[in-house]
Amino acid sequence: MTGGHSPGVRRRRLSAALKRLRGDSGMSAAEVAKRLGWSSATKVTRAERNEWKFPKRTDVEALLDLYEVEGEEREHLLSLTEEARGRSDWHQYADLFPGSLPDLEAEAVRIRSYESLLIPGLLQTPEYAAAVFEASQVVPADTIQRKVASRMARRAVLDSPNGPTFIAVIDEAALRRVVGSHIVMAEQLRFLAGMAAHYKVTVLVLPNEAGAHTAMDGAFALFDFPSPEPGIVSISTGVESLYVEDGEYVDRHTLIFDGVHNLALDPRKSLDLIVSIAAEHDKRA
Structure with missing residues (x-):
């Protein structure tokens, strides 16, 4: 799709x-x-x-x-x-994406994401995503599987020739937090390690040792579009996603992202830490 x-x-x-x-x-x-x-x-x-x-x-x-x-x-x-005047490929999921997230992902040339507590949606396994939706208690039980299916379908954008590059900075806390179970987490982190090898994906881990940083206020994503289109900042809450096009707002979040990007481990060290924490979950499963 x-x-x-x-x-x-x-x-x-x-x-x-x-x-x-x-x-x-x-x-x-x-x-x-x-x-x-x-x-x-x-x-x-x-x-x-x-x-x-x-x-x-x-x-x-x-x-x-x-x-x-x-x-x-x-x-x-x-x-x-x-x-x-056309209809989006995502019309069957329109009720799940009031902010047109899949459309933004499809049109972006680059997505930069910082996640403090979660694995980014584009990099989640079905089991992990289901556990997140179930824990939220705001997603009706009868729509959880549709939410999971839509999230998995969104990943196809990374395989599209015209799709965006994706840079994800993930806090170490998100890797250690037990979402679903230790088995779910071990599988999720192994999948994350595999996605880190994708030619359009860069996964960086912000280690606990980094201490306080520029993004302490929480997660966000930056969408960059072909020039001269303005960028967009996306901030998700428990009940909605906010999309802001204001140039000053985008610039401020770009500086915030640069801050955590500079503190994150390099791709090789990030991968090593992901694999190591996956093994820890395996031992506790």
């Missing part, structure tokens, strides 16, 4: 482009609406905030005419409009 593109992310890109074009034109949303004969400025601002379901080609063409966009840029934005 890798897909050629994500309609959800195409809509986000189109909205960002239209907002930029209006800014370059110097017109207010009210002036744009008036000149196009639209009933209110709300139609303009909703499009720019990506609050539309299916962009209308005629509306986008009218905006591009007003902003005097021609040539390759016009063709590109009209192509985005058509692609944005």
Whole structure:
């Protein structure tokens, strides 16, 4: 389930482009609406905030005419409009991903993740993922298997030729925490060690000896997209995921990630520690 593109992310890109074009034109949303004969400025601002379901080609063409966009840029934005009207490969899991996480993963060129208590979702085994969902007590029992299946399917993005590279910095505490059972943990860590050999995956362990660090406030992920698309920071809570595109916010989290990245063990030492802790779980199983 890798897909050629994500309609959800195409809509986000189109909205960002239209907002930029209006800014370059110097017109207010009210002036744009008036000149196009639209009933209110709300139609303009909703499009720019990506609050539309299916962009209308005629509306986008009218905006591009007003902003005097021609040539390759016009063709590109009209192509985005058509692609944005499609349906995501993940529509059957739409109720599980209100924040369009799979679409963001599919469109990103790089994902950087810091996890303090968990193995990253893209690197989890089914048994580990099920234990996490069961322990949360906020996931209905009848949807746990769908959640697990969707999480496993997401991993296909790493095998896609156009998929992102993935850099995961994982706190040692996540490797030692017993999720499910020692058997589940041993299998999870062996799988993690195997994924560390994937050509698009880098797994780094932040050892306990690193002490206090820049990401003490918790886990997050950074999504980088093709230039000039802005990056996104994702922060998950027990009940929702927040996705923030603010440039300053992204820059601050980039510095935070760089901090833990610099303190983490190198890939070889990280792998050795993962294998060692897996053996400890085996002994206690």
